[in-house]
Amino acid sequence: MEIFTDSTDKAITSSELIAFAEDSGLKDVHLIEASLFVDVPADAKSILIGFMPYTWNKKASLGRMPLSGYYPVSNKGHDIIRSIGRFLISAGVYSEPNRTVPEKLIASHCGGTFGLNSLYYHPEYGSAVFIATLFTGVEPEKGFRPKKAELNPLCSNCGKCRKSCPVQALDDKDIKEVCLRAHMFKKPLSAEYARHIYQLMGCEVCQTVCPLNSSVPFDSDYSFDIMTLFKDRSELAQMIGRNYARKTIVLQQVIAYAANTGFKGCIDEVEALKYDPMLKPVCDYYLSLV
Ligand code: SF4
Numbered sequence: 392m393e394i395f396t397d398s399t400d401k402a403i404t405s406s407e408l409i410a411f412a413e414d415s416g417l418k419d420v421h422l423i424e425a426s427l428f429v430d431v432p433a434d435a436k437s438i439l440i441g442f443m444p445y446t447w448n449k450k451a452s453l454g455r456m457p458l459s460g461y462y463p464v465s466n467k468g469h470d471i472i473r474s475i476g477r478f479l480i481s482a483g484v485y486s487e488p489n490r491t492v493p494e495k496l497i498a499s500h501c502g503g504t505f506g507l508n509s510l511y512y513h514p515e516y517g518s519a520v521f522i523a524t525l526f527t528g529v530e531p532e533k534g535f536r537p538k539k540a541e542l543n544p545l546c547s548n549c550g551k552c553r554k555s556c557p558v559q560a561l562d563d564k565d566i567k568e569v570c571l572r573a574h575m576f577k578k579p580l581s582a583e584y585a586r587h588i589y590q591l592m593g594c595e596v597c598q599t600v601c602p603l604n605s606s607v608p609f610d611s612d613y614s615f616d617i618m619t620l621f622k623d624r625s626e627l628a629q630m631i632g633r634n635y636a637r638k639t640i641v642l643q644q645v646i647a648y649a650a651n652t653g654f655k656g657c658i659d660e661v662e663a664l665k666y667d668p669m670l671k672p673v674c675d676y677y678l679s680l681v
Pocket residue numbers: 505506507508543545546547549550551552553597600601602603
């Protein structure tokens with residue numbers, strides 16, 4: 392695990408760190424006492440949390456594939472967290488990436504609510520938000536009163552997220568096992584899941600139908616030319632990070648989306664890939680439709 396420094400110098404105050412994090416691009420930043428959580432490193436005195444809102448993507452024209460607005464924002468958010476870590480190092484203050492405490496759990500101390508879809512809803516940004524966190528050796532923010540998030544009362548008479556989920560993940564006990572967001576990163580992507588792919592990276596159906604997100608606009612404008620994605624994914628990798636932009640992960644989603652939108656321009660590319668065992672199910676799905 393990457394540990395930025397093990398020094399416990401107290402050169403930085405909570406207000407200075409919060410101001411630095413806000414100047415870096417995080418919103419509604421807090422430094423919460425680390426002892427409120429289990430699985431926290433011994434040197435951590437506080438957990439920094441900050442939010443980055445995103446918006447839903449616009450539809451793309453035929454031959455282009457929209458990208459979820461979440462991934463470019465989360466990629467930027469990870470860069471910001473790394474730069475805050477470096478800022479603390481340069482001041483000789485302990486800092487370590489958080490890989491043990493769920494972000495939603497930390498966010499639940501900042502007010503807001505949870506939805507029936509299991510997501511955290513920020514009081515201002517709704518669920519369309521990237522949650523950035525970092526263990527730090529800085530003293531917690533004075534005067535911060537944790538406000539524990541609970542299930543939103545609107546959920547008891549709504550259920551729109553549950554009804555709209557294309558794979559009934561919210562009827563199941565283990566959402567993560569069934570949710571499309573998990574399956575689109577598994578190899579190979581099955582035809583059963585391929586038919587629900589409507590954008591590159593992620594599914595936000597249960598969030599876009601939610602009345603708690605009514606103020607989130609459909610104005611995210613990231614989209615990619617399908618034919619380019621077969622040959623060159625460097626622009627995408629720069630935008631969302633190399634890990635998400637791996638060849639098979641991207642191509643299985645692209646081929647599924649091309650099938651679902653009736654895009655015939657990539658038949659030759661799909662024919663050439665249909666013997667790849669990881670892409671075979673989605674290629675067969677495409678060729679059966681187009
Ligand atoms: S869609 Fe309805 S039930 Fe689902 S999280 Fe939103 S308010 Fe709650």
